[in-house]
Amino acid sequence: MNANLEPKTGTSEPGPAAPAVEVEGxxxxxxxxxxxxxxxxxxxxGELFFIIGGSxxxxxxxxxxxxxxxxxxxxxxxxxxxxxxxxxxxTRRNLLKTVGVLYQNSALWxxxxxRENVALPLExxxxxxxxxxxxxxxxxxxxxxxxxxxxxFPAELSGGMRKRAGLARALxxxxxxxxxxxxxxxxxxxISRKLDALILQIRETLGTTMVIVSHELASIYALxxxxxxxxxxxxxxxxxxxxxxxxxxxGDPRVREFLTRGGEKA
Amino acid sequence: xPSDHAPGFLTGMGLAATDLWRQTSDFAGFVGECTLxxxxxxxxxxxxxxxxxxxxxxxxxxMAVPIVSLSSFLIGLTLAYTGAIILRQFGGDIWVxxxxxxxxxxxxxxxxxxxxxxxxxxxxxxxxxGNMKTGEEIDALETLGIAPVDFLVMPRLLALTLMTPxxxxxxxxxxxxxxxxxxxSVLEIPPSAYWIExxxxxxxxxxxxxxxxxxxxGMLVAVAGCLRGLQAERSAAGVGRAATSAVVTSILLMIVxxxxxxxxxxxxxx
Numbered sequence: 001m002n003a004n005l006e007p008k009t010g011t012s013e014p015g016p017a018a019p020a021v022e023v024e025g026x027x028x029x030x031x032x033x034x035x036x037x038x039x040x041x042x043x044x045x046g047e048l049f050f051i052i053g054g055s056x057x058x059x060x061x062x063x064x065x066x067x068x069x070x071x072x073x074x075x076x077x078x079x080x081x082x083x084x085x086x087x088x089x090x091t092r093r094n095l096l097k098t099v100g101v102l103y104q105n106s107a108l109w110x111x112x113x114x115r116e117n118v119a120l121p122l123e124x125x126x127x128x129x130x131x132x133x134x135x136x137x138x139x140x141x142x143x144x145x146x147x148x149x150x151x152x153f154p155a156e157l158s159g160g161m162r163k164r165a166g167l168a169r170a171l172x173x174x175x176x177x178x179x180x181x182x183x184x185x186x187x188x189x190x191i192s193r194k195l196d197a198l199i200l201q202i203r204e205t206l207g208t209t210m211v212i213v214s215h216e217l218a219s220i221y222a223l224x225x226x227x228x229x230x231x232x233x234x235x236x237x238x239x240x241x242x243x244x245x246x247x248x249x250x251g252d253p254r255v256r257e258f259l260t261r262g263g264e265k266a
Numbered sequence: 267x268p269s270d271h272a273p274g275f276l277t278g279m280g281l282a283a284t285d286l287w288r289q290t291s292d293f294a295g296f297v298g299e300c301t302l303x304x305x306x307x308x309x310x311x312x313x314x315x316x317x318x319x320x321x322x323x324x325x326x327x328x329m330a331v332p333i334v335s336l337s338s339f340l341i342g343l344t345l346a347y348t349g350a351i352i353l354r355q356f357g358g359d360i361w362v363x364x365x366x367x368x369x370x371x372x373x374x375x376x377x378x379x380x381x382x383x384x385x386x387x388x389x390x391x392x393x394x395x396g397n398m399k400t401g402e403e404i405d406a407l408e409t410l411g412i413a414p415v416d417f418l419v420m421p422r423l424l425a426l427t428l429m430t431p432x433x434x435x436x437x438x439x440x441x442x443x444x445x446x447x448x449x450x451s452v453l454e455i456p457p458s459a460y461w462i463e464x465x466x467x468x469x470x471x472x473x474x475x476x477x478x479x480x481x482x483x484g485m486l487v488a489v490a491g492c493l494r495g496l497q498a499e500r501s502a503a504g505v506g507r508a509a510t511s512a513v514v515t516s517i518l519l520m521i522v523x524x525x526x527x528x529x530x531x532x533x534x535x536x
Contacts, residue, residue: 067409096411107402121410169406 018081020045020177020209021066026075028061035061038236039075041228043177043211048203048223050243051213053230054258059213060104062230063181066211067101068092079177097125100170100178104185106162108154114141114165115150121172140168144198160191164198171202178202180212184219196222217261229255296415296493300423303415319421326387326422327429331436334382338437341374342366342444350453359453363463366445371472375438377524380483383430384516388491391422392512395495396505404496414496423488430484431477438476471536479527483520490515 019042026039035058043049051059064070066077068084076085084095108117118137122128128136141147144164154162163183170178183199184192196219203210214220220227220243227246229239231254239246239255247259273281307314349365395418398404404414442464449455491512498508 064405069405069408093411096409099409101406101409103402103406105402107406109403109406110398110401120412124410124412 018078019043020047020080021049021211022078022081023066024076024078026062026065026077027073028058028065028070029073030061034073034235036230036235037074041237041240043209045176046203046207046209048199048210048212048225050220050224050227051211051230052215052220052227052243052258054215054232057230057232058235059215059230060181063179063211063213067099067179068096097173098176100173100175102163102166102170102178102180102183104181106154106166108162108165108169110154113151113153114146114157114168117154117165118169118172121169125173136172140171141165143171143202144168159186160188160195163187163195167195167198167202171206171208174206175208177209177211180210180214182214182216183212184214184216189218192216192219193222199223215258217259220259229258292497293489293493296496297489299413299415300419300489303413303420304423307416307420313416315417315421319425322422322425323429325390326383326426327432330383330386330429330433333386334379334433334437335440337378337382338370338375338440339444341378342370342441342446343448344444345369345374345441346445346448347452350448354453359449359455360459360463362445362449362453362455363460364467367442367464367468368472370438370441370445371468371476373524375441376434376476376479376483377520379430379434379437379480380487380520381517383426383433383484384487384490384513384520387426388487388512388516389509391488391491392495392498392508393505395492396498396508399496399498400500400502400505419488419492419496422492423485426484426488427481428484430487431480434476434480434483435473475527475531475536479524482523482527486519486523487516490519 021043023039023041026036027034028036028039039062051062053059061070065072068077072085076083078084079095079098082091082095084092087095108114109120112120115134115137118140119133122133122136126133137150138147141150144167146161146164146168149157149161149165154165157165167178180199183195187195199210199212200223202208212219212223224243226241227239227243228237229246230236231238238252239250241250243259246255250256250259272278345366346362349362350359353359353361353365395404395414398418404418407414407417446457446460446464449460450457494508494512494515498504
């Protein structure tokens with residue numbers, strides 16, 4: 001990591017064995033309605049970890065709890081051993097610096113150019129001057145294949161380009177963990193495969209831990225080191241492991257059906 | 267099991283009271299958040315997004331000049347015609363200048379400007395912020411540790427708080443001009459006489475009343491517009507409802523504030 005990108009105020013260093021993301025006994029509710037309960041899993045450092053499941057099973061709800069947009073009714077989320085759920089504002093802010101998020105709709109700030117979108121996290125969290133920020137913005141956009149698009153507004157880009165720009169923004173602070181919400185949603189298979197390749201390339205070059213919410217089987221088989229599968233009726237995790245192993249050996253017909261498209265060969 | 271008929275009178279009253287309490291609490295909480303944000307930005311002005319604020323000032327100030335001009339000029343004109351109906355019977359035509367001047371400065375200038383910015387800018391704030399919420403842009407701010415109030419609300423709040431009094435002063439002048447034109451063309455009062463009469467009736471307290479009211483109206487419209495935007499449901503229909511609600515809330519709050527000002531200024535003898 002660039003020395004200038006180090007947080008202005010440091011966080012306490014966790015133990016070497018701490019998982020990148022640790023979820024313990026999480027219960028997610030909307031009002032009185034329980035969506036998920038008893039969610040417990042850990043994501044290892046540098047892992048490409050998928051949260052999978054059918055529509056409406058609570059994947060995005062779980063993600064929103066993991067990144068702090070929703071407060072869990074019960075349980076805790078820890079990043080590298082530090083509690084993210086129940087902590088003071090300063091610690092939470094420090095932890096947020098170590099996390100990047102790529103949203104389903106990219107969520108680029110529409111009134112700002114790509115340059116401004118990628119530069120905003122740097123303005124907020126680093127003491128870099130304007131020229132240094134510009135250099136990093138150019139580097140991050142080049143990393144996702146968008147060199148030369150600095151002055152474009154999000155509305156001027158295609159869906160795939162917006163996703164890549166969103167990824168550049170998510171990577172702006174060299175985060176240790178990146179969360180993805182349905183990265184392939186709305187993309188054609190060719191663009192989707194290119195985005196998968198980009199995700200793999202970033203993991204290999206930067207060693208970033210990636211937690212991806214998806215139900216795209218092609219991406220799951222191509223990328224996932226490990227998955228957890230959620231189920232709406234069970235309101236929780238019904239399987240955990242390598243996707244191919246689960247497809248071949250899981251005793252749960254719901255898991256086999258999902259991972260083999262109802263019996264088709266993936 | 268859901269009831270298949272409308273709630274009774276008392277139940278309806280209870281639900282309405284609960285809803286009013288919830289909305290009042292939300293509004294008070296949001297005003298509190300804005301106050302804390304303002305304190306934080308005074309301490310660290312470098313973090314304030316001045317560029318966004320200037321852009322908003324242009325949008326809600328300079329760009330609103332044509333509609334404010336038209337509405338305030340026509341209000342001045344209408345006031346002059348209405349006043350002339352009575353005053354001509356008593357040969358007091360010149361007092362049209364007093365009626366137009368006082369009504370414009372003490373009431374109509376600020377109120378009409380407030381109504382125009384509620385419909386134009388308050389609705390736009392709600393729609394912009396509501397649309398950002400639908401597109402997960404506000405989620406993206408939050409996961410970056412940036413408070414939407416600091417980033418989105420404060421530049422808009424400051425811009426409207428600064429521009430509304432300027433627009434109101436301009437509206438006051440246009441209102442007087444409207445009255446002057448009617449007086450000259452219909453009542454045959456020379457513009458110089460009209461102007462002297464206006465100067466004799468308007469003093470600094472009337473200007474202050476207009477300024478104070480318009481500053482408060484600007485703040486109310488900005489807060490209502492931004493709050494409704496942040497409360498918008500994540501759908502196109504939700505954004506539309508937020509824009510409508512922002513206008514209704516702004517106008518309602520301005521009417522309440524105007525009534526409070528009327529009592530307050532009367533008690534203070536202003």
